[in-house]
Amino acid sequence: MSLAASPAVSLPIDEQVARSVRTGLGSKPKTLTPWLFYDEAGSELFEQITELPEYYLTRTERAILEHNASEIVAEAGGGKRLRFTELGAGSAEKTRVLMKAALERQNKLLFEAVDVSPTALLVAQARIEREIPGVKVDLLEMDYTNGFGLDRCTPGERRLVLYIGSSIGNFEPEESARILRKVRKQLAPGDCLLLGIDQVKDESTMLAAYDDAAGVTAAFNKNMLVRLNRELAGDFDLDQFSHRALWNDTMSRMEMHLESSVEQRVRLAAFDWEIDFGAGETIHTENSYKFRSGDAAAMLAEAGFAHARSWTDERGWFEVCLGRADDSQ
Ligand code: AVJ
Numbered sequence: 001m002s003l004a005a006s007p008a009v010s011l012p013i014d015e016q017v018a019r020s021v022r023t024g025l026g027s028k029p030k031t032l033t034p035w036l037f038y039d040e041a042g043s044e045l046f047e048q049i050t051e052l053p054e055y056y057l058t059r060t061e062r063a064i065l066e067h068n069a070s071e072i073v074a075e076a077g078g079g080k081r082l083r084f085t086e087l088g089a090g091s092a093e094k095t096r097v098l099m100k101a102a103l104e105r106q107n108k109l110l111f112e113a114v115d116v117s118p119t120a121l122l123v124a125q126a127r128i129e130r131e132i133p134g135v136k137v138d139l140l141e142m143d144y145t146n147g148f149g150l151d152r153c154t155p156g157e158r159r160l161v162l163y164i165g166s167s168i169g170n171f172e173p174e175e176s177a178r179i180l181r182k183v184r185k186q187l188a189p190g191d192c193l194l195l196g197i198d199q200v201k202d203e204s205t206m207l208a209a210y211d212d213a214a215g216v217t218a219a220f221n222k223n224m225l226v227r228l229n230r231e232l233a234g235d236f237d238l239d240q241f242s243h244r245a246l247w248n249d250t251m252s253r254m255e256m257h258l259e260s261s262v263e264q265r266v267r268l269a270a271f272d273w274e275i276d277f278g279a280g281e282t283i284h285t286e287n288s289y290k291f292r293s294g295d296a297a298a299m300l301a302e303a304g305f306a307h308a309r310s311w312t313d314e315r316g317w318f319e320v321c322l323g324r325a326d327d328s329q
Pocket of ligand 1: 049057165166167169170209210217286287288
């Protein structure tokens with residue numbers, strides 16, 4: 001495997017993508033970072049995943065939010081006016097029920113949607129402002145994993161940061177702790193963080209959620225290679241890689257991999273780079289950590305939040321946990 005210093009073909013490629021692909025595919029074992037999933041096609045595939053019968057996460061979390069919306073906003077607001085700030089907002093579909101609940105207590109709501117790619121949000125912004133009168137949507141194009149700057153709230157106002165959808169599950173424990181601390185630093189005492197995390201459950205349920213019968217998750221995983229072919233002039237043959245989902249019990253996480261079915265050499269012309277794969281060798285594309293009851297509260301406490309409350313579904317499959325920024329920093 002050689003990584004040439006100067007590209008033979010010069011292409012207008014995004015530097016971040018280029019850098020992470022070179023690092024990831026140059027590592028042993030090979031990896032690709034999960035944020036690479038979310039180009040336009042990948043974001044669309046993810047929306048489809050959220051509607052699959054096997055992908056219980058979205059629907060379970062939505063039910064929790066629906067059943068407890070007024071309690072959640074009452075607890076978060078504590079009599080003060082709320083402002084919402086959602087991290088990785090995407091289409092902000094599940095947040096609407098919380099917006100409506102907040103609007104029963106206040107006549108206007110500022111909804112700050114933070115995301116690295118605002119494409120999905122632009123559509124959501126217009127729809128939300130049209131369909132939920134009283135909501136003003138601000139788009140904040142920021143990568144919250146690398147530190148981000150939020151305005152201070154006005155006096156009498158409280159911020160509720162929403163970090164839902166088990167998005168935090170993509171990060172290694174140390175990394176998620178670092179992200180939560182960064183969020184805490186942006187907040188004033190009394191502000192809140194609502195964290196939604198997926199729970200450990202029977203293995204077959206989790207496996208099915210990441211390897212659905214219709215093959216949408218397989219297409220989502222392989223879309224990384226489609227993206228590399230397009231953006232880095234690659235020649236990945238999609239038929240020579242298989243989608244693999246597995247449960248890693250030691251690490252308490254679902255993993256997704258792309259497995260090379262044969263020994264092969266793949267070329268990324270943008271780097272003038274040839275990458276060798278052994279038969280059965282994998283590219284590790286995602287970790288989705290699963291948690292146990294008490295984990296969310298512990299993570300929040302560690303980051304400087306007092307644990308206010310948790311909500312779950314009847315089966316205990318998903319947990320939504322509200323922490324309040326304490327006075328410690
Ligand atoms: C958006 C990171 C929560 O880990 O379940 C869906 C992404 N990966 N199917 C998850 C995903 C495979 C999802 N998160």
